[in-house]
Amino acid sequence: MPELPEVETVRRTLKHFIIGKEIKDVQVHYDKIITGDSNQFRTTLTGQTIRDIDRVGKYLIFILDRDAFLSHLRMEGKYNIVDASTPLRKHEHLGFLFTDGTALRYQDTRKFGRLELVNKDTYRQDLPLSKLGPEPWDADPAKIYAKIHHSNLPIKTLLLDQHLMTGIGNIYANEICFTMKMDPRTPGKRLSKKRVAELISISQNILEQAIAQGGTTIHSFNANGITGLFQIQLNVHSQKICPVCQSxxxxEMVRGRGTYYCKTCQKKRG
Ligand SMILES: [Zn+2]
Known part of the structure; x- marks a missing residue:
């Protein structure tokens, strides 16, 4: 699943290729990929030019002349930029044909991703983005502390709660707990104000490092499309041996999510 750094890489890569392109037609091959009326989606966007691409958490927002639409890649969604004459590939559910003869196609093997028209001027205040918490860079430690200091939920689970903070997925939640040297099962209420501030600052650092690593893949993508996936250096997620102590x-599963941790390094319970 793409996480915030991967989505940011997709945003930067797409910006490089499609800003300034005018949409000649929108071809919808699978209606349900659009939230709302797919016909309205098509007629609204046809004739407009892509002016910018924004990102809020893991949502991409494509800004056009008069309207905007958001796109969430969910598990497997990705974009392909092709010549418009290229035959449709399997699982390509949507195509934006541009006046210059190229096309942007949305491909999603599991069909979990969604696209939706939104108001260009108010999308940050409107649903679904309005219900998202701040990204770690905008998070106020006092507010986060106030929200978790009665919680019995594991800190790992709280990190994944997009209402609390947005943009942290399973991979980085594991990495953040590792850097905190904290047992991921620790209840939120055990964290002091100081540790919450530390948690936010470590979250920022880890996402920033990943974005910086993803930055090297910008301006290039292969036949597999723009997924934003890149070789990120992970200490604990999907790893077998701890890079610090070699344990x-x-x-194990924590509230239904695969959780990786080092029992030697991550002893802190708060
Ligand atoms: Zn270790």
Missing amino acids: TITK
Whole structure:
């Protein structure tokens, strides 16, 4: 699943290729990929030029002349930029044909991704974006502390709560707990104000490092499309041996999500 750094890489890559392109037609091959009326989606966007691409959490927002639409890649969504004459590939559910003869296609093997028209001027205040918490860069430690200091939920689970903070997925939640040297099962209420501030600052650093690593893939993508996926350096997620103490990494489910941690390094319970 793409996480915030990957989505940011997709945003930067797409910006490089499609800003200034005018949409000649929108071809919808699978109606349900559009939230709302797919016909309205098509007629609204046809004739407009893509002016910018914004990102809020893991949502991409394509800004056009008069309207905007958002796109969430969910599990497997990705974009392909092709010559318009290229035959439709399997799982390509949507195509934006541009007046210059190229096309942007949305491909999604699992069909979980969604696109939706939104108001160009108010999308940050409107649903679904309005219900998202701040990204770690905008998070106020006092407010986050106030929200978790009665919570019995594991800190790992709280990190994934997009209402609390947005943009942290399973991979980075594992990495953040590792850097905190904290047992991911620690209840939120055990964290002091100081530790919450630390949690936010470590979240920022880890996402920034990943964005910086993803930056090297910008302006190039292969036949697999623009997924934003890149080789990120992970300490604990999907790892077998702890890079710090060489112990075996433990994998167990915490509230339904695969959680990796080092029982030797991550002893802190708060
Ligand atoms: Zn270790």
